[in-house]
Amino acid sequence: MKAIYIEQTGGPEVLKYGDMPKPELVAGHALVKVAASGVNFIDTYQRSGLYKVPLPAVLGSEGAGTVETGTQFKKGDRVAWAMARGSYAEYALVPESLLVVLPDAVSFKDGAAAMLQGMTAHYLVHSTYPLKKGDTALIHAAAGGTGRLLVQMAKLAGARVIGTVSTEAKALLARDAGADEVILYSSQDFVAETRRLTEGKGVDVVFDSVGNTTLMKSLDCVRPRGMAVSFGQSSGAVPAFEPLLLAQKGSLFFTRPVLVQYIADRKELEWRAADVFSWIAEKKLVLRVEHVYELAYAAQAHRDLEGRQTTGKLILLI
Ligand code: NDP
Numbered sequence: 001m002k003a004i005y006i007e008q009t010g011g012p013e014v015l016k017y018g019d020m021p022k023p024e025l026v027a028g029h030a031l032v033k034v035a036a037s038g039v040n041f042i043d044t045y046q047r048s049g050l051y052k053v054p055l056p057a058v059l060g061s062e063g064a065g066t067v068e069t070g071t072q073f074k075k076g077d078r079v080a081w082a083m084a085r086g087s088y089a090e091y092a093l094v095p096e097s098l099l100v101v102l103p104d105a106v107s108f109k110d111g112a113a114a115m116l117q118g119m120t121a122h123y124l125v126h127s128t129y130p131l132k133k134g135d136t137a138l139i140h141a142a143a144g145g146t147g148r149l150l151v152q153m154a155k156l157a158g159a160r161v162i163g164t165v166s167t168e169a170k171a172l173l174a175r176d177a178g179a180d181e182v183i184l185y186s187s188q189d190f191v192a193e194t195r196r197l198t199e200g201k202g203v204d205v206v207f208d209s210v211g212n213t214t215l216m217k218s219l220d221c222v223r224p225r226g227m228a229v230s231f232g233q234s235s236g237a238v239p240a241f242e243p244l245l246l247a248q249k250g251s252l253f254f255t256r257p258v259l260v261q262y263i264a265d266r267k268e269l270e271w272r273a274a275d276v277f278s279w280i281a282e283k284k285l286v287l288r289v290e291h292v293y294e295l296a297y298a299a300q301a302h303r304d305l306e307g308r309q310t311t312g313k314l315i316l317l318i
Contacts, residue, residue, distance in 0.1 A: 003089035004298040004316075005058045009049030012299040012306075020058055023086070023093035030070030030096050032079060035108035037087040038062040039293075039301045039314035040116055040145075041234060046085070047302065053085065059298070060087030060316070063094075064102055064111030071096060078102040080111035080273070082119060083260050087112075088298055090318055097266065100273040105281040113289045113313040116259065118276035119269075120231070121149035123262035125157055126272075128255060129205040129227050133158030138194055138206040138221050140214055141234065142179050143170035143311045150207055151177040152285050159204075162197055164190050164214075166308065173288070173311050185214070194221040202250075205229060212236035224250035231257055288312030 003020040025031050037060045045051040046059055062082040067073045073096060080102045086092040102111040125131050137154045141147040142163025154161050155178035163179035165171050166186040174182045183193045194203060202223035208215050211233030222228050230238055238256075246252045263269040279285035290312035293301045301314050 001090040002295060003058045004060070004295060005056050005088075006047055007056045009047060009055075012047070012302040014047060015059070015299040015302065017296045017298070020056075020089065022091050025069050026093065028071070028095055028097070029093045030073045030079070030099060031068040032063070032065045032081075032092050032094050032099075033068055034063045034065040034087055034089060034092050034318045036064050036112035037089075037295075037316040037318060038082075038112045038116055039291075039298070039305060039316060041232065041305065042116075043088075044302050044306055058086045058089050058092075060089065060092070061085055062112060062116040063087030063092060064108040064115070065092070065318075067099075070099075073099060078104070078108070078111075080108075080115050082115035083263070088295065088316060098263070098269070100270060103277050103281060106277050109289055109292070109315055109317070110280060110287050111277075113287050113315055114276050114280060114285075115273070117146040117149050117313065118280075118285070118287075119263060119272040120146050120259050121153045122272040122275055123257070123259065124150060124207055124229060124231060125153040127262055128229055128257050129207075131157040131159040131205070135159040135204040136162065136198060138162045138164070138190075138203045138218070139179070140164045140185070140206075140208050140210045140218070142174035142177065142182065144209065144234075145310075145313045146209055146232070148173065148177045148288060148312060149285065151179050154178075156279070156284060162194060162203065170311060177286075190214075191217050191220045198223075202226060207231065209233075210235045211238045215239075216241070219245070219249045219252060219254075222250065222252055225252070226250070227253040227255065229255055229257065289315050291315070292317060
């Protein structure tokens, strides 16, 4: 089968397009013919070696397609998944515990685009810090893949949203997603702006996917006893800090969550996926699949994502 794989870690140039053995069915898994595969930062971290994977490795952490063989799922079932590696390929072996049925109303492209970032936005807004009417959330990279979905879900939950973006074009996209206020953090001091927009009080929660360049300042945007959620590092790793800092910043709660722990339970996985898919079908949640590539061009997708060139979601069509 055709696949994108790595034999060594490094830059986008280590991604190889070629033939790999079709996976063989093992217990607890389904063999899925992949139709679309989502591109995510985690794939770039596995490619660069930041996250270790055994080599050679087929990359790709989410996808949608049709079951070939399985135990709990049968041939022809339309399915989608996230957090199982191997979707940059014509076939993927996926733990059935991570598979969900893809409703007919949702295309393979949207299914692959929605799973990882959609369920991430869902757990952040509904479990990590359950947002409600009257809350204010600061969301960095609000025009990004996860960012746009977070903005929309925070608005659906009734919160006021302050988004940050680097360009005017991205500001339009963040507003289009529903952000009440948008800060150009490339030219404006986002701490001062957030303080001004909240009359000095600070936000109830900050969702920070940017990491290195933002996180320490994000702590200054949160109200006393509010929460700082560090869920990503698109600009690089967050520096270490003493817990005492959280006391000094106002008895803050700090968490560094990951999706796997929020979909470990089958009920939770199905709850999040069902909400995401039904909101897409009802058009309450608008996906923007802005960048579509053929499988062979995965390296370009990685360059674009890491180069800050993208908005919304990147997809490989298989
Ligand atoms: P995005 O689509 O948000 O892309 C990254 C965005 O970050 C860019 O578009 C850019 O927006 C901003 N950014 C700021 N500084 C940089 C930089 N130096 N280089 C690149 N981008 C920068 O990506 P995702 O939504 O896919 O992922 C964002 C982060 O969240 C990643 O670290 C990812 O691993 C993490 N993540 C974590 C999950 C979890 O469960 N913990 C799940 C999903 C994602 P702008 O130009 O507006 O600044």
